[in-house]
Amino acid sequence: MENYNEIDDILAEEEFVPVVFQKAINGVKIDESTEKGYIEQGSKTELPFWLARELHMRQAVSISVPACFNQKTRLEIQADAACVDLRSRCPYFYEFGSKLAPLCDKTIGLLLPYAFRIRYKKILHKAHAIAFAAASKFPTLLTREETSLYEAAQSSMAAFKKWRAGGPRLQRASILGRKRKPAE
């Protein structure tokens, strides 16, 4: 499912995950302040997902559950998935989650479709009901994937409303209105 050239895919892998080193590694530092030039077995740090996955494949680290999938978030999602602010937790919640699930905790894989189904209904109603909701707080809670859904619905609804209201049929090219610069 990976898409090397997809910018969203690349950005999703930039998210940090907490890891525990299973092996001692020479020649690297995870903390600038230490004198030691190696990493001890069992030391903890956060690494970007793309690096953690490679190290995990070589059994150098074990990945633990990052903050956006912790118990607190799960409870919130179970309570009312539609009201959880997923954007501030992780803008690539679904993409990141699906990549992470096989490596650290398979139950994340069940959480994602559950959350999406409930949030989808809310997006559907909000996006089509309020055609020009500039002040609504709702869009700020959405992840990237959900925002694209929301905006697709809003823009096609707004385009339809505009067509129905009528108005000028011919659009003026933006360049026509400008005045020429006076020659100096």
Added chain:
Amino acid sequence: MAGQSDSTMSLFSSEEIEFMAEDEMTEIVPNLRMDSLNFICGDYGPFLPQLAAQVPLWLALALKKRGKCTIRLPQWMSVENLTRVLEAERDSHAFQPLPFHYIEISRLLFDHAREDIPDMYMVRSLIEDIRDVRFHKVETNLEKFTASTVTWKNMSAMEVNVIRAFAGRALQAFYKHDNEQQTPDTDRAQDKQPQSTY
């Protein structure tokens, strides 16, 4: 596929749908004498005063703007029929059969041929009501769908177009999530393969 995934707008704009709707046939009563017109899309006429003729909507509107004809209101746009459709629309769960371009045709007629429509305000508000009821139905249908088969009969061009971008993306997302749920094990097997080499 590339064109679909990155386009933010729907495939057609409302104006383009309106343009397609102008090919629907309408009945006009000309008030001039004119030989038949030969176009690529077909031959229309000859036109004789007070004898009804079938022409595409765009031609009817062009003649109407020049005051050369009156447009006969289509059968489905009569107050009786619309009242009946609205009631059926409210009672039943399914969409009632209406012309594929009913929103566009009615708007074009309201804009350009208002004096040919008896009970203009009644007709207009009935069509507005029907459109609202139907759109509400579209929303409840959208709420129910998942990545399985979707069959909705009798949706009109504009209704489809309004939800096209949203529904396309939603289906893609559902498809993605469902697939991930089913195949975590194979993903994992693939990920583990490199281990043996190191």
